[in-house]
Amino acid sequence: MKLNSPLQVYKYLPKINCGKCGEKTCMAFASRLVDRSKKIEDCQILLQDKEKFLQLAELLAPEIREITAGVGDRKVRIGGDDVLHRHQLTFFNPTVLAYDVWDTMEEVALIERVKKISEFKKFYVGHYLKLDMIAVRSTGESAAKFKSCVEKVTEVSTLPVMLCSFDPTVLKAGLEVCADKKPVLYAATKDNWEQVSKLALEYHVPVVLFSEGDLDSLKTLAVSFNRLGINDIILDPGTYPEGAQLKSTFENFIKLRRAGIKESQKEIAYPIMAAPITAWMIDNDPTPTSYLEAALASIFMIKYADIMLLHSIEPHALLSEVYMRETMYTDPRTPLKVDSGVYKIGNPTKDSPVITTSNFALTYYTVESDLSSGRIDCYLASVNTDGIGVEAAVAGRQFTAAKIKETFDEAGFDFKEKTSHNTIILPGLAARLQGDLEDVMGIKVLIGPVDSNQIPGWMDKNWL
Numbered sequence: 415m416k417l418n419s420p421l422q423v424y425k426y427l428p429k430i431n432c433g434k435c436g437e438k439t440c441m442a443f444a445s446r447l448v449d450r451s452k453k454i455e456d457c458q459i460l461l462q463d464k465e466k467f468l469q470l471a472e473l474l475a476p477e478i479r480e481i482t483a484g485v486g487d488r489k490v491r492i493g494g495d496d497v498l499h500r501h502q503l504t505f506f507n508p509t510v511l512a513y514d515v516w517d518t519m520e521e522v523a524l525i526e527r528v529k530k531i532s533e534f535k536k537f538y539v540g541h542y543l544k545l546d547m548i549a550v551r552s553t554g555e556s557a558a559k560f561k562s563c564v565e566k567v568t569e570v571s572t573l574p575v576m577l578c579s580f581d582p583t584v585l586k587a588g589l590e591v592c593a594d595k596k597p598v599l600y601a602a603t604k605d606n607w608e609q610v611s612k613l614a615l616e617y618h619v620p621v622v623l624f625s626e627g628d629l630d631s632l633k634t635l636a637v638s639f640n641r642l643g644i645n646d647i648i649l650d651p652g653t654y655p656e657g658a659q660l661k662s663t664f665e666n667f668i669k670l671r672r673a674g675i676k677e678s679q680k681e682i683a684y685p686i687m688a689a690p691i692t693a694w695m696i697d698n699d700p701t702p703t704s705y706l707e708a709a710l711a712s713i714f715m716i717k718y719a720d721i722m723l724l725h726s727i728e729p730h731a732l733l734s735e736v737y738m739r740e741t742m743y744t745d746p747r748t749p750l751k752v753d754s755g756v757y758k759i760g761n762p763t764k765d766s767p768v769i770t771t772s773n774f775a776l777t778y779y780t781v782e783s784d785l786s787s788g789r790i791d792c793y794l795a796s797v798n799t800d801g802i803g804v805e806a807a808v809a810g811r812q813f814t815a816a817k818i819k820e821t822f823d824e825a826g827f828d829f830k831e832k833t834s835h836n837t838i839i840l841p842g843l844a845a846r847l848q849g850d851l852e853d854v855m856g857i858k859v860l861i862g863p864v865d866s867n868q869i870p871g872w873m874d875k876n877w878l
């Protein structure tokens with residue numbers, strides 16, 4: 415039985431409310447365990463009772479095993495999900511995106527590509543979207559060549575690496591230079607599994623099991639690794655990029671995840687790997703192929719790839735992949751929001767406008783970006799609406815005159831001192847609050863446009 419409510423978890427906790435875990439009560443800690451924002455190791459008291467600790471650890475373990483790869487800041491967690499559909503709870507660890515390099519690349523090109531992958535970042539709703547892993551592919555020339563390539567990659571980048579070869583000698587050569595960075599081994603098959611399992615045991619690294627289109631053989635491999643005590647396993651059922659075989663690939667992903675979550679088949683309840691990179695096997699023309707690869711990435715991000723191997727690093731491919739992932743892995747239980755407060759946009763003076771919006775992150779950053787790109791120096795107040803957009807928040811009374819006043823009071827923003835106009839601009843969608851706000855704050859209230867991209871034009875007509 416898996417525990418999924420704070421009350422169930424609370425029964426296993428010491429119930430002494432000592433606060434050493436950083437929470438005021440054991441019940442609060444139980445809630446944090448359920449939403450996975452704390453780990454059971456954070457309760458030092460529970461750690462002293464090993465039996466109870468292990469019992470709770472097992473009861474809290476996700477349905478799909480969670481595996482870590484890499485070390486330090488860029489370490490990644492793979493798998494760890496509990497549900498088939500995001501709306502049933504949330505998906506936890508975003509699909510790990512691994513981009514390839516290969517051991518016959520010229521050094522200059524290799525370093526340039528590794529840097530592009532490692533340094534890619536795109537600002538989106540308050541944080542940066544990044545790529546996660548570098549997959550070093552052996553072209554089969556020699557173990558020495560592969561080793562030297564892995565060495566260069568790990569010198570240039572701190573991203574986790576995946577060592578890709580079906581030859582255990584080549585994998586071992588790669589491990590010799592980066593085992594301490596906890597790489598992922600790709601891959602064990604029915605032909606090489608004995609040697610690869612020895613490497614996984616010797617170097618304590620996660621390993622991908624590969625069986626193209628054959629789930630029974632994949633399961634047999636997983637059971638064999640399990641019997642050897644290897645549990646950091648990722649399953650690759652093969653990714654066909656087109657036609658009827660693409661359909662069967664898609665079905666295999668669903669079968670694997672259903673077996674792990676719905677049917678509690680623990681022997682295959684492991685993260686799944688997709689390889690949209692196989693798009694390049696159909697056609698080598700970069701433009702259509704990179705679009706096909708990005709489309710395959712989207713398909714398997716939805717169902718149910720926990721990690722994927724990709725090739726194209728053109729912006730159109732990367733942007734669609736990171737945005738898609740962000741959408742899939744946003745926690746539906748918690749609206750994205752920014753801290754409420756009064757923020758400066760550009761260099762506001764006493765004559766600059768004071769504009770209000772909600773603290774729903776998507777709204778806030780859209781307004782902020784429209785103001786910045788329109789070069790409008792101003793103050794932007796983000797009102798705490800619990801992360802709800804303006805229109806719904808007005809209807810639900812999360813965006814009220816009192817809430818707006820509270821935002822300025824808490825920020826210590828005095829209109830008489832900070833402005834020469836004693837005026838505030840309400841979003842058009844909150845026009846009905848105009849009278850209330852004038853009464854509550856004793857200032858002039860103007861009604862701005864409904865859409866923030868109309869603010870520059872509105873300013874020209876309405877702000878002297």
Ligand code: SF4
Pocket residue numbers: 427428429430431432433434435436437438439440443456457458459460
């Ligand atoms: S450290 Fe443990 S015992 Fe203390 S409050 Fe937290 S959960 Fe309760």
